[in-house]
Amino acid sequence: MMADFVEDLEAIKNSVLLTTFTCKKKRYKVFFHQNQIIWDKEKPPSVQVTVPIENVITVEHVNKTANHRLDDPTIDPHSFIIHYAKRRSNCTWKHATIAFSHTDPIQVASWVKTLQNTLQTFNQRPKSILLFLNPYGGKRNAMQIYEKLAKPLFQIAGVDVTVNVSQRKDQIRDFVTYHNLDMYDVVACVGGDGTVSELFNGLIIRECQLHNLDYNDINIDIPKPKMPIGIIPGGSTDTIAFCLHGTTDVQTAVLHIIFGGRIGLDLVSVYDETKLLRLYASVLSYGYLGDVAHSSDKYRWLGPKRYDYSGFKKLIYNMGYEGEIAMLSEKDDFTSSRCFESCSECSVCIDKTTEKKELVWKTIKGKYFMVSGANISCACDRSPNGIAPNSHLGDGNLHLVLVQHTSLLNNVRLLLRLSGRNKEIQQFPFVETHKAKEFCFRAINKKSKWNCDGEVQYQTDIRAKVRCQLLTILGRGMPVPTETVTNCCSFC
Numbered sequence: 001m002m003a004d005f006v007e008d009l010e011a012i013k014n015s016v017l018l019t020t021f022t023c024k025k026k027r028y029k030v031f032f033h034q035n036q037i038i039w040d041k042e043k044p045p046s047v048q049v050t051v052p053i054e055n056v057i058t059v060e061h062v063n064k065t066a067n068h069r070l071d072d073p074t075i076d077p078h079s080f081i082i083h084y085a086k087r088r089s090n091c092t093w094k095h096a097t098i099a100f101s102h103t104d105p106i107q108v109a110s111w112v113k114t115l116q117n118t119l120q121t122f123n124q125r126p127k128s129i130l131l132f133l134n135p136y137g138g139k140r141n142a143m144q145i146y147e148k149l150a151k152p153l154f155q156i157a158g159v160d161v162t163v164n165v166s167q168r169k170d171q172i173r174d175f176v177t178y179h180n181l182d183m184y185d186v187v188a189c190v191g192g193d194g195t196v197s198e199l200f201n202g203l204i205i206r207e208c209q210l211h212n213l214d215y216n217d218i219n220i221d222i223p224k225p226k227m228p229i230g231i232i233p234g235g236s237t238d239t240i241a242f243c244l245h246g247t248t249d250v251q252t253a254v255l256h257i258i259f260g261g262r263i264g265l266d267l268v269s270v271y272d273e274t275k276l277l278r279l280y281a282s283v284l285s286y287g288y289l290g291d292v293a294h295s296s297d298k299y300r301w302l303g304p305k306r307y308d309y310s311g312f313k314k315l316i317y318n319m320g321y322e323g324e325i326a327m328l329s330e331k332d333d334f335t336s337s338r339c340f341e342s343c344s345e346c347s348v349c350i351d352k353t354t355e356k357k358e359l360v361w362k363t364i365k366g367k368y369f370m371v372s373g374a375n376i377s378c379a380c381d382r383s384p385n386g387i388a389p390n391s392h393l394g395d396g397n398l399h400l401v402l403v404q405h406t407s408l409l410n411n412v413r414l415l416l417r418l419s420g421r422n423k424e425i426q427q428f429p430f431v432e433t434h435k436a437k438e439f440c441f442r443a444i445n446k447k448s449k450w451n452c453d454g455e456v457q458y459q460t461d462i463r464a465k466v467r468c469q470l471l472t473i474l475g476r477g478m479p480v481p482t483e484t485v486t487n488c489c490s491f492c
C-alpha cells in the first residue's frame with residue numbers, strides 16, 4: 001500500500017506535460033516537469049516564468065459567465081486558472097493568477113487533473129482552521145484585516161475557517177486550553193505578539209493537562225502540542241510574525257498558512273519561586289523595555305505611537321537597575337550566525353542523536369539599563385536587526401543581552417542603532433551577549449518590571465528555561481535578504 005503511494009508520488013513528479021495554450025490572445029508554451037510549472041511566449045521576446053508547484057495555491061476550471069443572473073455558473077471546459085504565490089524582493093509574497101485556454105477540452109482536463117493530483121500530495125496543507133481575532137490589538141482592525149486580506153485567499157485555497165472574535169483579555173488562552181479542537185488542523189490568530197502568546201500559552205497548558213503533568217514544575221519535559229499555529233499580524237509591533245517571515249505583510253502570512261510549511265520554534269517558560277508565570281516566544285526584558293511596556297499600556301489609544309512616547313520618557317529618566325544573573329550555557333559554544341530559511345543550526349536541534357554538550361552555570365552582577373532574554377532576534381519594522389540578531393528560531397538557546405547602565409548619550413546611540421539596519425548593538429562596549437539555555441534573575445534594591453512578549457510581568461525574581469522547538473509554526477523561516485547594506489555614521 002505504502003509502496004504504491006510512493007510510486008504514485010514518483011510518477012506524478014516525473015510526469016511531463018507540454019502544451020501550447022492561449023492567454024490574453026497570445027500563445028504560450030506551458031511545461032510541467034519535476035514539480036515546476038514553466039511558461040513562456042511562443043514567439044520572442046521571452047518572458048519565462050517558473051512556478052514551483054509548492055507555491056501553487058489551487059488550480060481550477062474557469063467559470064463561464066452565466067447568460068442570466070439566476071443561472072448557476074457552469075465551468076468552461078476550454079480554460080483553467082492557476083492561483084499561485086509570487087515572491088517579491090522585499091520578503092513579501094503576493095497572490096497571482098494566470099488563465100490558459102485551449103480549443104481541445106481534453107488537454108485542459110488533463111492539466112487540471114495532473115496539477116490537482118500533485119497538490120493533493122501536500123497533505124500538510126490545512127483544510128480546517130480555528131482563527132481567533134483580537135479586536136483590541138494594534139490599530140483595532142483585526143476584523144478588516146481578516147475580511148479584506150485573509151478571507152478571500154482562504155476561500156480560493158478551499159480552507160474552511162471558523163472565526164472566533166475575542167471578547168476579553170485571556171479569552172483566547174482559556175478557549176484553547178479547555179475546548180475540543182479535534183475538528184481543526186490548525187489554530188491561528190489575527191493579532192500582535194500578545195495574541196500569539198495567548199494562543200501558545202493555551203496550547204501548552206492544554207497539552208500538559210492532557211498528559212497529567214504539573215506545568216508549574218520547572219523540571220518537567222513539557223510535551224509538544226501536535227497542532228501547528230498560524231500567525232497573521234494585526235498588532236502594533238508583530239515581532240514574532242516578522243522574525244518568522246521577514247515581514248509583517250498580511251498576505252504573506254496567510255499564504256504561509258495555506259502552504260502549510262512547518263518550522264519548530266523554541267519557547268521559554270518563565271517561573272517565580274512557586275509557579276509558571278507564562279511562556280514567551282520573542283523576548284523577556286527587564287529595565288528600560290519593562291518600564292516602557294508598563295507605562296505605554298496607559299496610552300493604548302495612541303496606537304503603535306504609544307511606544308515612541310513612553311520610550312522617550314523612560315529614556316530621559318535613564319534608570320539603571322541592579323541585579324544578579326545566573327545563566328546555564330554550553331561550555332564551548334561561541335558560534336554565531338543568523339537564522340534564515342532551512343537553517344542548519346535549527347535542524348541540528350531536531351536531530352536527537354546529537355551528542356549532549358557540557359553545560360555550566362555562570363553568575364554575574366551589575367547595574368543595567370536593560371536585561372533581555374531574546375528567544376528570537378526580535379527584529380521588526382522599527383528594528384530591522386533586533387536586540388539579538390544572531391538568535392535562532394529553534395536552536396534551543398536564548399541570547400541574554402545585557403546593556404550596562406551608562407550615559408544618556410550612549411542610551412540614545414543604542415536606540416538609534418536598534419532602529420537602523422547597518423550595525424548591531426553587540427558592537428558597543430557596554431553591551432554583552434551570552435547564549436543560554438536557562439537563566440535566573442534576582443533584583444537588588446530598586447525594582448523594574450519584565451516585558452514578556454509585550455505584556456507586563458510584575459514578579460521581578462524569575463527563572464527562565466528554553467524549550468527546544470516546543471511549538472510548530474506555519475511558515476518557511478526568514479528569507480535570506482537580497483538588499484546590500486550601506487555604511488552609516490560612527491555615532492550610532
Ligand SMILES: Nc1ncnc2c1ncn2[C@@H]1O[C@H](COP(=O)(O)OP(=O)(O)OP(=O)(O)O)[C@@H](O)[C@H]1O
Pocket residue numbers: 134135136137138139166167168169170191192193194195196198234235236237238239453454455
Ligand atoms: N477582546 C479583548 N479586549 C481587550 N484585550 C484583549 C482582547 N483580546 C485580547 N486582548 C489582549 O490585548 C492585548 C494586546 O494585544 P496584542 O499584543 O495582540 O496587540 P498589540 O499590543 O497592539 O501588539 P504587539 O504585542 O505586537 O505590540 C493582549 O494583552 C491581549 O491579551
